[in-house]
Amino acid sequence: MVGARRSNDWGFPRWRGYGSSREATTVRLCDRHGCEEKGDCPAPKAPNSPERWYFCQKHAAEYNKKWDYFEGLDKAEREARTKDERTENSGYAEAQHYGWGGSGDGSRSADEMRALEVLGLESDAEFAAIKKAWREKAKLVHPDVKPGDKDAAVEFQKLQLAYEVLKAAEERREWKG
Numbered sequence: 380m381v382g383a384r385r386s387n388d389w390g391f392p393r394w395r396g397y398g399s400s401r402e403a404t405t406v407r408l409c410d411r412h413g414c415e416e417k418g419d420c421p422a423p424k425a426p427n428s429p430e431r432w433y434f435c436q437k438h439a440a441e442y443n444k445k446w447d448y449f450e451g452l453d454k455a456e457r458e459a460r461t462k463d464e465r466t467e468n469s470g471y472a473e474a475q476h477y478g479w480g481g482s483g484d485g486s487r488s489a490d491e492m493r494a495l496e497v498l499g500l501e502s503d504a505e506f507a508a509i510k511k512a513w514r515e516k517a518k519l520v521h522p523d524v525k526p527g528d529k530d531a532a533v534e535f536q537k538l539q540l541a542y543e544v545l546k547a548a549e550e551r552r553e554w555k556g
């Protein structure tokens with residue numbers, strides 16, 4: 380035994396022959412560091428995680444008592460936030476709102492095609508042409524130009540989304556070199 384360890388050092392799943400002889404059955408030991416008891420009490424490793432620790436009864440009780448829901452939630456929130464930032468950066472948040480998404484490969488996805496259609500462009504349009512078309516069209520329905528015009532606002536938003544989708548696709552292609 381190593382003596383007092385940090386209480387949150389739960390170690391890794393350990394297996395050991397129960398008994399001394401070769402024909403002894405292998406049992407799972409308690410996952411609590413340093414514990415030699417049989418681990419037959421499953422406990423979730425994280426909220427909503429299918430992964431389980433296996434503790435002896437005593438350590439299962441201890442673990443459950445210390446179970447930090449907030450830590451798990453913070454982590455899930457952090458992951459969700461990271462995901463959101465990623466999607467926003469690539470224009471996906473808006474794209475998803477409209478059921479659009481990128482194909483991920485270098486070819487034009489159905490969403491890009493739809494975006495090109497919104498901008499009135501052909502499928503082989505260069506990004507410079509995309510930018511130009513977007514600017515020209517967006518200018519006509521810009522909220523500054525047509526304040527309070529609902530249709531114009533919707534059209535403007537559509538153009539923005541189309542541009543975002545195509546810009547994100549362009550950037551993905553650039554990253555791949």
Ligand SMILES: [Zn+2]
Pocket residue numbers: 409410411414415416434435436437438439
């Ligand atoms: Zn134990």
